[in-house]
Amino acid sequence: MAGTDCGVNCAAGLAVSIVTAVGRQACYYCYEFNNLVTKLGKEQEDLISIRDDVQSQLDKDKANNKEPSRDTQRKFKEANELIDEVDKLKEKAEAKKSCCDGVCPNWICRCLVGKKAKEKTEAMKQLNNELRPKLPFSRHKSLKCVPPSKDFILFKCTEDARNAILMALKDDKKIRIGLHGMAGCGKTSLLEEVREEVEVRKLFKTAFAVVSNKPNYYKIQKSIAARIGLTFKTEKHVRDRAAKLLMAFQEDKKYLVILDDVWQFLDFRDIGIPVGENCKVLLSTRQRNILDMMKFDPPPIYLSLLTNEEAWDLFKVYAGEINDPFEQVAQRITYECHRLPVAIKAVARTLKGKGLHAWKDALRTLKDRRRPLNIEKGLEEPYRCLKYSIDELDAxxxxxxxxxxxxxxxxxxxxxxxxxxxxxxxxxxxxxxx
Incomplete structure (x- = not known):
């Protein structure tokens, strides 16, 4: 009998200890609920940061024809799954942390969610420690394009052209998009503005290259590669670089390659641009026939010159406040700039702050119709305005x-x-x- 009583007492004592321990743990999860959820969020932020770095490294390796280890791929997949699970857990914690219209805490839910939060926090901490050594201390950053000028002014002609370009970019049937217009009308500034907008909206990953009158495929490839985070190490020949570029573009991303100032036919395959569904080309040129020759999607987008009123407004922006007796001379100077933004900006900046005598001298210089030597037909007016602005510089x-x-x-x-x-x-x- 005494043995039985002893056994009962031991069992009762053990039950009390178990219940006490469970109760203490439940209280911990309930009262530390907010701290546990906060720690969960912070650990998730660390995991997301490391996951993104691993993703960048995987993209870079893939572009450079390297395959990550199976262990890295497995842990990367685990990270994505764990991040999704934590997102759902945080939503549940927010939705069920209280009851009775928010008056009383929901102790049962806090206990269950708090326990899971602690477990997920420990799992993320372990995964962070496993992934962190797989990252390089530093990595090459994709070269960023120079942001558009802050003094870019959107007149009606540039707004119409910009809207036409953006509509074409959203159209899946439009792959080759061409922009043409006179030299100095603002094509480069417009392309930079479009590139910035596309990047901000995250429509495409962009690459920008200036081609000029003597296309150098080596330079074009280098510019494009720098923008998408690709490096050329052993590839010395244009054909080898093109093959590597083509491989880099075969990712599950959408690309926009912007080629500025094109003067003659370009072979996209020889450069390494896989024009297709995931890679569009936006090209600017002075000559409409270039777009026809390269079979760009119709209709080509034309960037017209400013109106007389827009030209005058632009001149005043860069020349500053204009009063009598400057206004009449200023309007005639604006007329001699032939509604070309590049010419108006150059002349207005040069004249800003100078006396009336200098303004009249500028007008006489710009009205000189003697054709300069070795200047392509159609470029005489921009040349004349730019030459004046240069001649006014000091030695x-x-x-x-x-x-x-x-x-x-x-x-x-x-x-x-x-x-x-x-x-x-x-x-x-x-x-x-x-």
Whole structure:
């Protein structure tokens, strides 16, 4: 009998201990509910950040014809699944954390969700520790395009052309989209504006390359590769680079390749641009026949010149406030710029802050109809306006400008290199070093 009583007492004591432990744990989950959910969110943020870095590394490896290990792929899949599970758990925690119209806490739900939150937090922490060593300390960033100028003004002609381009980009049947217009009418500025809008809306991943009158496939490939995070290491020939580019574009992404200032026929396959459903091309040129020759989708988009009123408004933006007796001369100067934005901006900036005598001299210079030597037909007016703005620079500025002109067309000129050459050529004569 005594043995039986002893057994009963031991069982009762064990039951009390178990119930006490369970109760203490339940209380912990209930009262620490908010802290557990907060820790869950923070650990999820870390996992998402690491997951995105792993995704970038996988994309880069795929573009460079490398295959990730099965272990990395498995853990990457686990990360995505765990992130989705945590999202659902957070929604449940928010929806059922209280009852009675929010007056009382829902203790049962808090206990159950709090327990799961703690378990998921530990699982994410372990996965973070496993994925983190697989990441490089640093990685090459995709080269960002230069953002469009903040002083870009959307006149009716540019707005119409921009809207036409965006509509074509949204049309699945439009793959090759062409923009044409006179030199100096603002095609490059418009393309930069479109690129920025496309990136902000996340419609496409963009690549931008300037082609010019003598297309260099090597340079075009390098510009495109830099924008999509691709590196050329062993590929020395244009054909090998094209093959690597074609492989990089075969991802599950939508690309827009923007080619500016095209003067002659381009072979997209030779460059490495797989024009198709996941890769569209937006091209600008001065010559409409280029678009027909390259079989661009009709109709081509035309960027017209400014109206007289828009030209006058643009001139006032860059020249500043214009009062009598400047206004009449200013209007005649604007007329001589022939509604070309590049010419209006150059002349207006040059004249800003100068006296009436300088404005009248500018008008006489711009009205000089003697045709300059070796200037392509149709470019005389922009040339005349740009030449005037350059002639008004001081001696040092002109020397620096001419020094830049010696560099290849559309090349990026490092300031440090430019300054070294300038000192070597004794352009800065008034600067001395002890």
């Amino acid at each position: 040092e500025q002109i020397s620096l400008y001419l020094l830049c002109a010696l560099c290849p067309s559309d090349s990026e000129i490092a300031i440090e290199i430019l300054i070294r050459f300038a000192f070597g050529l004794d352009i800065f004569r008034d600067i001395f070093f002890e």
